Amino acid sequence: MNTQTNYIPAAVVSGSMGCAFDAPGYPSYNYEVETDLTRKKENRGCMNIDYALTQDYISPSIKSKINKLIAAWNTSKAPLSAAVTKKWIKECVAYFGEHKADIHIRKFYPEY
Numbered sequence: 645m646n647t648q649t650n651y652i653p654a655a656v657v658s659g660s661m662g663c664a665f666d667a668p669g670y671p672s673y674n675y676e677v678e679t680d681l682t683r684k685k686e687n688r689g690c691m692n693i694d695y696a697l698t699q700d701y702i703s704p705s706i707k708s709k710i711n712k713l714i715a716a717w718n719t720s721k722a723p724l725s726a727a728v729t730k731k732w733i734k735e736c737v738a739y740f741g742e743h744k745a746d747i748h749i750r751k752f753y754p755e756y
Contacts, residue, residue: 650701651701651702651703651706652679652680652701652702653679653680653681653682654677654678654679654681654696654702654703654706655677655678655681655706656675656676656677656678656693656706656709656710656713657675657676657677657678657690658674658675659674659675659676659678659690660672660673660674660675660676661676661677661690661691661692661693661695662676662692663692665732665735665736665739665740665748666752667721667729667732667749667752667753668721668722668728668729668732669717669720669721669722670714670717670721670752671693671710671713671714671716671717672692672693672694675693675710675713676690676691676692676693677690677691677692677693677696677702677706677710678690679691693710693713693714696710697710697711721752721753724753724755724756729753733745733749733756736748736749
């Protein structure tokens with residue numbers, strides 16, 4: 645277990661560092677983690693919310709905010725039977741191939 649307490653200043657902000665193949669409506673389309681908060685806005689760093697969850701230098705409070713966004717999406721996400729979800733699944737299969745698409749889709753829809 646990492647006991648690091650030197651977290652970088654960061655904030656969850658409106659923005660999009662999402663992957664083109666994230667599920668429809670997934671929070672990464674609307675949120676990102678901004679870093680280097682003491683710099684001018686145009687010089688700040690940013691990262692995808694899923695990536696931020698894996699980084700030891702991102703504080704637990706930021707990770708908690710991200711997890712809340714993802715939990716909210718999980719309770720309101722489009723069902724697998726929805727047209728938008730079916731279209732996304734077809735796009736994933738076309739891009740990744742069937743086996744890799746299955747793995748990717750299950751990240752968002754474990755019941756797939």
